Amino acid sequence: MSKLLNILYRQGVTLAVLLTISGCASTSTFSAYPNKIKPLISSLSSRVPIDLSEHLLSESKSNDLILYNMERGRFAQVTGISDISMSGFNTSMEKIRENDEKALISASGIGAGFAATMVNDNAIPYEGDGYERVLLHHYQALNYLKKKDLEGAGVEVRRANAEQMDAMKRFEKDIDKAQEEAEKKKVRSNSRIDSQYAQMDEIAGRVKNSFQNAYTFYVSGFIYELLQQPNDAYIDYKKALEIYPENRYVQKDVLRLAAKLEMREDLEELNRRFPIKSLLTDSKTDVNTGEILVLFEEGFVPQKREVKIPIPISRGGLISIAFPVYKEKWSVQVPLQIFNNNELIGSTDPICDIRALAVKALKEKAPVIATRQIVRAIAKAAAAAAAKQNLGELGQLAVSVWNLVSENADLRSWLTLPANAQILRATLPVGDYKLALQHPMTLGTTYVDVKITTGGKSVLQVVRTGQQIYSSVTQF
C-alpha cells in the first residue's frame, strides 16, 4: 500500500512539475509562434489597422517579452507611431541587458533549462539572435532620427556596432560550449539533421556571418556625417563596403570621404577596385544642391517551419524530435525606382539581405539546437522507461503521448523584419519635389513630398509590405 502511495506521490510531483512548466512557460510553448504574429503581418500588408494598446499586450510582458516588444516596436515604427515603437524597443533592450548581466548560473536559468529538457526549446525565454539585437539598435536609431535627436541616434548606432562585435564573440563561445557538451554526453552528429540544414546553404552562403550587416554600418556612417564626424562616418562606410562591395552608393560615399579626408593610400586602392571616375565628378557639392537618402525595405523575413525527424535511441526504439528549418523559395530583390516629373532620379541598390542573416543565424545555431534536441530525446526516453517500470504499460503510454505532444520546434524569430534593405543616395538641386515611387510589386505609383535645402540632407524611409507602400520623410 505504502509502495503504491509512494509511486503516486512521485508521479504526482512529476505531473505537478510538468503542469507548472506549461503554465509558466511562455506563450509559444504549445502553439506555434508565427501564428501569433500573423495578425500584425496581415495588418501591415493590408493597412487594416490593429490596436496596439490591446494586441499582444500580455505577451509583451511574458517570458518572451524581448521578442514581442521587438515585433510591436517594428509594427509601430512602420505605421508611424514612433513613441510606442521607442518604448517597445527600449523594453526589449533593457531585458537583453538584464539577461547579459545576470549571474551565469541562475535559478530562473536552471528552471528554463530543465523545462527545455522535458518540454521543448520554446520554454527557454527568447534572448534575441545576434542579427536581431543589431537591428533592434538600428531601428531605434531610426526612431531617434525621426525625432531629429541626432545625439540619441548616435548612441544607438554605437550600441549596434558594439553588438556586432559582441555577437561575434558570443557565437564563438556558444559553439565551443555545444561541442563540449556533445562530447560530454556522447552525442554524435546525426546525418538526417545535417541534411535538413544543408538545404539552406544556398541562401545562407550569401553572407559571411549572421551578425554583421552593411545596412547598419551604412546608416551608422550617415548618422556620423550628420553629426559632423566624417572620420567616424568613413570608417563605417568602409565596413559597409567590405560586407557589401557591390553597392554603388556605398562605393561612391567611401570614395567621396576618402577624397575629402585625404586618405591618399586608400583612395588609390579604391580607385583601382572601383574604376568609376564619373562617380566623383557628380558628387561634388554645389551651393544650390542638397542630398536625399532613400532607405527602402521590402517584404518580410521568412518564417521557420517545423520538421520532425525520428532518431534511434540507445535504449531501443525511435523517438521523434522536432527541428526548426527554413523552407522557402528565395525570390530576387527588386529595386524601387524614383522619378521626378517622369524623369528617373535613380533606383535603389541592395545593401542587406536580412533573409540570409536569419537563415545563417539558424545554421550557426544548428549544432547547439541539435545537441539540446538529442539530450531531450534521451531524457524523454528515460522518462518513458521509468514510467513503464513504475506504472506499467499505461504509464509508458502516457509519457510517450506527452513526449509527442510536447515536442514542438522552436519557431520563434523576429518576423516583422523586412526581407531585404536597399538604399539610394542622390544629390538634387534645391527645391520642393513631388517624387514618384514605382515598384513592380505594387499597383500604381506612390507620391511623396520632399524638400531639398542647400547643403541639407533629407531621409526618405520607404517600406513595402505586399502591395502597400509606407513612407516618411525627415529633413536635416
Place this chain on the structure above:
Amino acid sequence: MIKEMKLLFAVVAVGALTLSGCASTIQYGDAGSAKPISKDFGSSDLQQIAEAMVDSMITFPPMVELTSTQRPVVSVDKVKNKTMQHIDTESITDSVRSRLLRSGKFRFVDRTTDAQTVEELKSQQESGLVDKKNAVQFGQQLGAEFLLTANFSEIRQQAGNTTDVYYKFTMSLKNLKTGILEWSDEKEIRKVFTRGTFGG
C-alpha cells in the same frame, strides 16, 4: 500524523520567511556617495566630473591670475555625447556651471533662454505698459569672452565575464577673441563589472 503536521508548519514558516524577504524598502541616500551600483554612467559619476572640472579650472594658475581682477563672461556649449548611453549631458554642464558661478570667479550668459528674453524685451518696448525710461533696450547684453566646450566618450571592453568601461570627459575653455585654448582638463572614470557565477 503529528509528524506530517510538523512538516506542514515548517513549510509554511519557510514560505513566510521567504515572502517577507521580498518586501521593498526605500531610504535616503547620500547625493555625493561614490558607491558604484552599475557600470552605467550614474549620479556619483556626474558629481565626480563636475567637481574635478571646476577644481581644476579655478586652481589653474593663469586662471587664478585672470580672475583676480575681473569676472570673465563665459558661454557653455552642449557636451558632445560620444558614449553608448543616452545621458542627459545638459545636467553635467548645469552642475559645472553652477559650481563655477558659486565660486564667484566667473559670470555666464545663458543662450537657452534667448527666445524668452526677446519676447520679454519686445513686450517691454511695445506693449506700452512699461515706463520707457527703465524699459530694457535691445543690444545691451554682454557678449561671452570665453566658450566652455566638452566631449564625453566611452571605451568598453569585454573579456570573459568581466566588462571594463572607461569614460573620459574632456573640457576646454576657449578665448573667443584670440582663439586660444586657455584651459583644458580631463576626468577619467573606470568601472569594472564582473558577472556573478551564482544568482537569482
